Amino acid sequence: MSSRLINWFKFSSPATFYPLAGRLLPWFAVTAVVLIGIGLYMSFFVAPTDYKQGEGYRIIFIHVPAAWMSMFIYLVMAFWSALGLIFNTRLSAMMAQALAPTGALFTFIALWTGAFWGKPMWGTWWVWDARLTSELILLFLYMGYIALTSAIEDTRRADRAGALLVLVGVVNIPIIYYSVEWWNTLHQGSTINFRKESSMTTTMLYTMLIMALGCWAYTIAAALSRVRSIMLERERNSTWAQQLVAEGKA
Amino acid sequence: MSDWQTFFDMGGYALYVWGSFGVSAVLMIAEPILLRGRHKAVIKRVARIARMNAPEVKQ
Numbered sequence: 001m002s003s004r005l006i007n008w009f010k011f012s013s014p015a016t017f018y019p020l021a022g023r024l025l026p027w028f029a030v031t032a033v034v035l036i037g038i039g040l041y042m043s044f045f046v047a048p049t050d051y052k053q054g055e056g057y058r059i060i061f062i063h064v065p066a067a068w069m070s071m072f073i074y075l076v077m078a079f080w081s082a083l084g085l086i087f088n089t090r091l092s093a094m095m096a097q098a099l100a101p102t103g104a105l106f107t108f109i110a111l112w113t114g115a116f117w118g119k120p121m122w123g124t125w126w127v128w129d130a131r132l133t134s135e136l137i138l139l140f141l142y143m144g145y146i147a148l149t150s151a152i153e154d155t156r157r158a159d160r161a162g163a164l165l166v167l168v169g170v171v172n173i174p175i176i177y178y179s180v181e182w183w184n185t186l187h188q189g190s191t192i193n194f195r196k197e198s199s200m201t202t203t204m205l206y207t208m209l210i211m212a213l214g215c216w217a218y219t220i221a222a223a224l225s226r227v228r229s230i231m232l233e234r235e236r237n238s239t240w241a242q243q244l245v246a247e248g249k250a
Numbered sequence: 251m252s253d254w255q256t257f258f259d260m261g262g263y264a265l266y267v268w269g270s271f272g273v274s275a276v277l278m279i280a281e282p283i284l285l286r287g288r289h290k291a292v293i294k295r296v297a298r299i300a301r302m303n304a305p306e307v308k309q
Binding site for chain 1: 257260261262263265266267269270271273274277278281282285286288289292293295296297299300303
């Protein structure tokens with residue numbers, strides 16, 4: 001085994017990762033607050049009024065970043081789940097579990113803001129089109145994962161069952177992403193397109209990207225905090241956990 | 251209408267814009283508070299286990 005590989009596995013030990021996560025957490029939390037602060041200011045005071053949707057379009061600045069996060073967090077969970085099944089590392093399942101509630105949160109925000117945007121623009125809160133339905137299925141996948149992993153008493157079995165569920169559900173992600181191309185949906189096509197010029201002004205685009213980066217930092221901070229709690233819970237009988245708590249460093 | 255009234259009116263989309271951002275803000279403020287609470291609770295639990303496991307102090 002190369003030394004590089006050994007170094008990576010070192011961080012998969014909770015005793016090593018716990019203090020590291022604690023040191024990283026405040027940086028991501030501060031970055032999230034700053035970026036979302038700037039993003040919100042730009043959303044309401046800098047970005048121009050849309051010529052078609054007036055001020056109503058400003059929902060885009062939370063809707064699109066939340067929708068991106070909802071899909072991306074699931075992919076990261078799938079990555080950790082695969083890693084956990086292959087290498088049997090303890091930390092992988094903890095990472096997936098730390099991400100799930102935040103993923104569910106962003107999925108809910110994407111659906112909620114979508115409904116509040118659909119009502120004035122389409123005239124309906126909800127339609128059963130491919131994009132909306134597959135995003136709703138994503139919310140059910142997150143909730144199913146949380147329910148399944150917390151229902152199984154034996155952590156090893158819970159981890160494996162959860163990882164399998166996440167990996168089976170990952171087929172839903174390309175369905176969400178390409179739904180607007182594959183089917184004739186009421187939901188519009190993607191605003192940002194890598195193949196052709198995007199259909200929004202540069203200011204709008206930057207505002208959306210700053211909000212997305214802020215949501216990224218938020219997710220990392222939330223996941224780090226949650227994974228620390230999960231680690232302490234699981235390793236509550238270990239010496240390192242009890243020592244950290246006794247020293248007031250937990 | 252004053253500037254702020256115009257701002258909050260959002261060109262007639264007030265319910266939809268504030269309904270979206272408001273709920274998102276509440277959730278994204280609530281989650282970190284819940285996480286902090288959870289972490290404190292876990293620390294208490296570990297401290298209790300550590301005290302139970304500690305060898306008895308001789309009188």
